[in-house]
Structure formats: structure tokens, C-alpha cells
Amino acid sequence: MTAPYLSLKPLVPWRQLPRPIPWEQVFGRRAPLELEIGCGNGEVLARRAGERPEANLVGLDLDWVSARRALRRINLAGLDNAKVVQAEAALGLERLFTPQSLAGVWCLFPRPWPKPSDARHRLFSTRFLHLLNSRLAPQAACRLLTDHEPFADWVMGQVPGSGLEAVRREVPPTVDSKYERKWRGQGQRVFFELILSQRGHVAWPNPEEPVLHYPRFDELDPAALTTWEDWGEISVLCKDVLRDQEAGRALMRLVVLEDDLEQAFYVEVMPRPQGGYLVRPAPGCGVLPSLGVQRALEVTAQRLSAG
Structure with a gap:
């Protein structure tokens, strides 16, 4: 059974707030804004927030059980510079963050959806990369880490025309996350890192949300x-x-x-x-x-x- 969160204070009730989110008001200060896509149990988010007190960090995850675990880690660490958003990645990027507002993004071991028939579910499609580009500040970057080389190959194929510059390399275990420990336990010693740097802004405005009229x-x-x-x-x-x-x-x-x-x-x-x-x-x-x-x-x- 998942241990309960201790407080909902780090959870951002984004459906009840103006969109895009006024992050300076949410955190109560102006600071570089960073995002983890798929924060899972929150261990990397909480660790990074502790190491970077000068930054405001947001963890995004669709799964409530994962969000709950992330909340608990933030609560236990007593962190004021980390928040959690429960939302799908593309929706969150498009509606909650203004263009060129993110000083950094990271995504650790996203699901690769290895079957060709499931490719439509993969993150980091060309369309998603355009959206990601639009939200990155000039020269900012997204770090993507995967255990699955074919997925890294696929992402590299999505990069042309996105305004992002991709640098790929093989790396040893570096983040000490749940999934990295899992793959290490199964004998994997090499992982695949992609650094996706903003080299030319792609315009993607926040969508207008109409006032609904009830017929x-x-x-x-x-x-x-x-x-x-x-x-x-x-x-x-x-x-x-x-x-x-x-x-x-x-x-x-x-x-x-x-x-x-x-x-x-x-x-x-x-x-x-x-x-x-x-x-x-x-x-x-x-x-x-x-x-x-x-x-x-x-x-x-x-x-x-x-x-």
C-alpha cells in the first residue's frame, strides 16, 4: 500500500487556477523554472530540489499514485521549491507554461512503447518536440535518459525541423532512480542520454480557452x-x-x-x-x-x- 502524503500543499490545483499558471505566485518568488516530465515517485525531483534551492521545480505526472508518492517525498524533505502537477505531458506543457519560460527540462526513462503499433503513444514525437521547443528558454535544454536504444534512435529521427539540437551519448548509471536501479539489477550498464538544446524558437502560443455558453x-x-x-x-x-x-x-x-x-x-x-x-x-x-x-x-x- 502506498504511504499517504502528509500535505497537499505542494500539489498545484491547476484546473482551478488561471492558465497558463502564474508560477511566480504559486512559488511566492521569481526564480528559474525547471520541469521534470514523468516525475514518478518523486525521488529525483526531491533530490534535485534540495540540491538547487535557487530554482523552482515542477514535477509532472499523470498517475495519481505516483503524484502521491512525490508529494510525500517533498513533504518529508520540507521543500518549498518543488511542486507536483497531475496532468498529461503535452497538455501540461501546452496549457500551464508560457512560451520560453522553462530554464530546463528532464525526462528519465519514459515508457518506450517498443511495438511499432504503439508508436503513437511515445513521447518526443516531432509534434511534441515543437511544443517542447516553444516552452524552453533560449539556449535551454531538455535531458532525456532511456534504457532502450531503439527509442533513442526513434527520438533522434524526430528532431530535424524541431528547432532543437540533439547530442546523443552513452552514459553509465548516473541518476540513481527507481528504474535505473531496476535495469542495473538486470545487468544493464549502459544508458542512452539525449540533450535536446533550444537553437531556434518555434512559436506555439497558449491556447485560448473560451467562456462556455450553456445552451x-x-x-x-x-x-x-x-x-x-x-x-x-x-x-x-x-x-x-x-x-x-x-x-x-x-x-x-x-x-x-x-x-x-x-x-x-x-x-x-x-x-x-x-x-x-x-x-x-x-x-x-x-x-x-x-x-x-x-x-x-x-x-x-x-x-x-x-x-
């Missing part, structure tokens, strides 16, 4: 309270419906696919005091406002309307 309609068609799919440039899928017939309201679980962003959340279909119905994201879902979410609300209202 209204006059009459509800009860037969339309069912699952459905609406495929297109922005796809909206209704996966489940929960209806409270007595209260005259319903919850619909939607999945919205737009560009590289996938969001799953509930929308609430509720009667209005002045008559008719309103469709809105259910409170507490933490949905990111986007054109896809706006379209999902409108498509839902159109399907439910008896008019």
Missing part, C-alpha cells in the same frame, strides 16, 4: 436520453445516461475528442425555474473549456430538444 431548449424528448455518437473534426460520444425522472433532470457522460485533447466528463441536463432546460458541465468535473466542450453542449441540447 437552453424548451422541451425535453425523453426518448433522446440514450447513448449516441457524433463523429467529425470534433467528435462527441455519449457513453452513459443517468436519469432522475422525478426531479426531471439527467446526467450524461460525454467523451470529447479534439486535436490531441481527450476529455471525459458529465453534463447536467436540468430544468430551469423559468421554464425549459439547461445543459451545462456538471459541477466538480474540472473540465477544460474548449471549442470541443462548447460543441458537446450544443450537440447534446439539439439531440434532447423535442422542438
